[in-house]
Amino acid sequence: MRLSSYLTYRPSGFAFRLIVPVDLRLKVGSRVIKRALRTHDRTLAQAFALVMAEQYAQAFRDLRGEKLMAKEGVPSISDILAGFSQGKSRTYEIDVPNGILKSNDAADHARAMEALDRLEKLRGLQATPVAPKVVAPKGITLEKAIANYTDIEAPGLKADTWDGRQRAQKTFVEALGAKTPAISITRQMAAEWSGNLVRKGASKRTAVNYVSNVAQLFAFLIQQGHLTDNPVKGVMVMKKRDKSQRKDEGHEWEAFDLAQLKAIYDPKNIIKMTKVHQRWATVLGLYSGARVGEIAQIFLRDIVEEQGIWCIRLTVESDGQSIKTEGSKRLVPLHLDILELGFLDFVLKRRKAGDERLFPEVNLGGNAGKGASISSSFTYHLNRTGVEVKPRRKNGRIGFHSLRKTVIQALQGTHVSDERRRALVGHEQADDVHTTSYMRPWTAEELSSLWVGLKWGEWLEIAELKGLLV
DSSP: OOOGGGEEEETTEEEEEEEOOGGGHHHHTOSEEEEEOOOOOHHHHHHHHHHHHHHHHHHHHHHHTOOOOOOTTOOOHHHHHHHHHTTOOOOEEEEETTEEEEEOSHHHHHHHHHHHHHHHHHHHTTOSOOOOOOOOOOSOBHHHHHHHHHHHTGGGSOHHHHHHHHHHHHHHHHHHOTTSBGGGOOHHHHHHHHHHHHHTTOOHHHHHHHHHHHHHHHHHHHHTTSOSSOSSTTSSOOOHHHHHHHHHTTOSBOOOOHHHHHHHTOHHHHTTSOOHHHHHHHHHHHHHOOOHHHHHTOBGGGEEEETTEEEEEEOSOSTTOOOSSGGGOEEEEOOHHHHHTTHHHHHHHHHHTTOSBSOTTSOTTOTTOTTHHHHHHHHHHHTSTTTOOOOSSTTOBOSHHHHHHHHHHHHHTSSSOHHHHHHHHTOOOOSSHIIIIIOOOOOHHHHGGGGGGOOGGGTOOHHHHHTTOO
């Protein structure tokens, strides 16, 4: 019988040593378990080691949620002891955490039986080592982890991003419990939570977003040294097939067609927008394809003349400004129609009033995100009597972002390069050395070549609209 892998000998006597399985080290709280056996008797130490190895094996099975399955033909300790008392010898195997205890010959069997017999006597005298205690999972609780994340990470997140994180975290806490140690949360537990979201009626896309948001919490805990693995990341993902199916079902932003645009920008309808800044934002969206937050945060100092062309610089050089991606920093040349509508006069009026921003009425720090008021007023406008623009498909979406898609599709019909179109609307360029290392920023004159695709002046009633934009 070989138990040497569990025994070490020192001048003070034998000690039990067991390497903890890798998947359980965080739960057990140690890589190696060591116990002094307080004996110099090798046979006695072997007996102690045998019982402790079996006890730890059971403890490990409990931690994994496994049940011990009896192996056919493997004798119990009682069977072996009975055989020993009758002088019998047989081949047997006993599973232990790091290997199998074997007996293959009479001499080996005799040594094993001597150890087991000594073990049985020690049990009778209640002299066996104290049963090993499995260290309960410790560490930061889910409740405390979220509190730390809120203090440290939330201030740097956009308001709508943080709202999404909070919604996801709330469902996670409801499913697993606020006092649950983060270290005890397994991938199986996370998968069960995300699966239940779908079972309770959430779309797979929503569940995937929740998984992504909660995974950020665990990434934070890894950075803080509380964990080594992220049990939530990737437990549910949107596969290419899922995305394609959603697109086929119409789950996407819709561009406006010509009839819809004429209804939206009809002066009789635009005048129903009560705020001038809402009207100007709606016009700028049609001629730039800019995101609503980008339009909302324009400072007057960002309206500049480059190469004789008036432009808007979409940047983050002023307080309250932010961008979605690095490619969102850009120069947007103002279409001649915008100038004809009196935009520069409007800018001058703002400057004389002492304003710093183009639209000072818009709150840049609201929880709903920059430009939320512009977006909501535009959506309300779409539903007005006389406008009544609806999605063409049951699952389709329309709103201010539809202007962005409308502009991009209009530019698609030109012969201007894809790189220039991306530069105008702030989409990332191709990720290759050609664009990232060798290309310079596009000039105002080069980007103005895209005006050819924006033929809104052919139907826009510019003269009437001008009077509504002062």
